[in-house]
Amino acid sequence: MKTLLDSSTKLPRRSLLIAGMAGLAGLGLTACGKSAEDSQQALVPAEIDPRSTCDLDGMLLADYPGPKAQIFYEGTPQPLFFCDTVELFNTLLRPEQVRAVRAAFVQDMGLADWDQPRGHWFEAKNGLYVLGSKRHGSMGPTLASFSREDQAQAFIKSWGGRLLRYAEIRPEMVDLSGGALHDSRM
Template sequence: MNAQRRPSANPLRSSLVRHLLVVCFAATLLAACGKTDGPAALVPVEIDRSTSCTLDGMLLADYPGPKAQIHYADRAEPDFFCDTVEMFAIYFKPEQVRQVRTLFVQDMGKADWAEPRDNWIDAKAAWYVHGSSRHGSMGPTIASFALEGDAQKFATEHGGKVVAFADVTPAMAVLDGGVLHDQGM
């Protein structure tokens, strides 16, 4: 029995479909061959007993409250901060021209306030409590949380206002430790 080719109803359409399939297949192969996830995904670096603050050399492990780290595009190691206020103060400085790749803070909904370890979260996705009665290494601090509910609970217990990263202002990140407002000196 002879197999006869049945003429296509629209030869131009068939050719176009084949061409598009070949182009899509080639594009997929090229994308897969050259695919990279860009720069290596950044992960927080855990602090140890010798990790010191970039600003003042204080040992982070010696002080309570949330810690922070900034990862820059031009450095492999992050800058560490013994307080979130310090991180925000540096991040907001107008003369800060280094490209920030990411920022991490500790989730105080999980970390022990007196000795925070681990529990790093993306600072830009975190919730913050400004103006609470809890202090960090330099006095008043901005407590950081992964969950808005944890931040609300903290604010109910310790005072302060819950804000998202985008709502933290330079005025909230003053590095005077409250000393300028201390009338008891």
């Protein structure tokens, strides 16, 4: 019985070795592609609980009204939470933000209770945002987040503001500096 590596085989050993290595490399790339794809599919927003805190200021998320947010960074299995969408966008739009973001999620305020929002997460980049409404979040004026335009328009009709898409939000709209200076309640 002859084996593929016998000297009488028509394919030289070198060709078989190269073909075998190319096949293994192809399998490795396929496996890498699947695992990266699987990790993206497996990424789901985490739910806040009574102990969840904002990663910027340590505030308890459950103690404050308005939309919350979270970012999953590359290499980090747990998200960083934000007690307000303004904090999320302030973080994402800073020029020094260089960490690779796997996903950012916000709450759909067309479905969530404004005063005690839980659940109803969706990808921030797919959202519609209302800037300048009379409703405040944990940091004061906020960007109300919605997954559907009709719900955002109904919110605007009740609370005022203007509709923005994710890409329309600019750093000057989410500036966190000096917020306490303009808060007359403090």
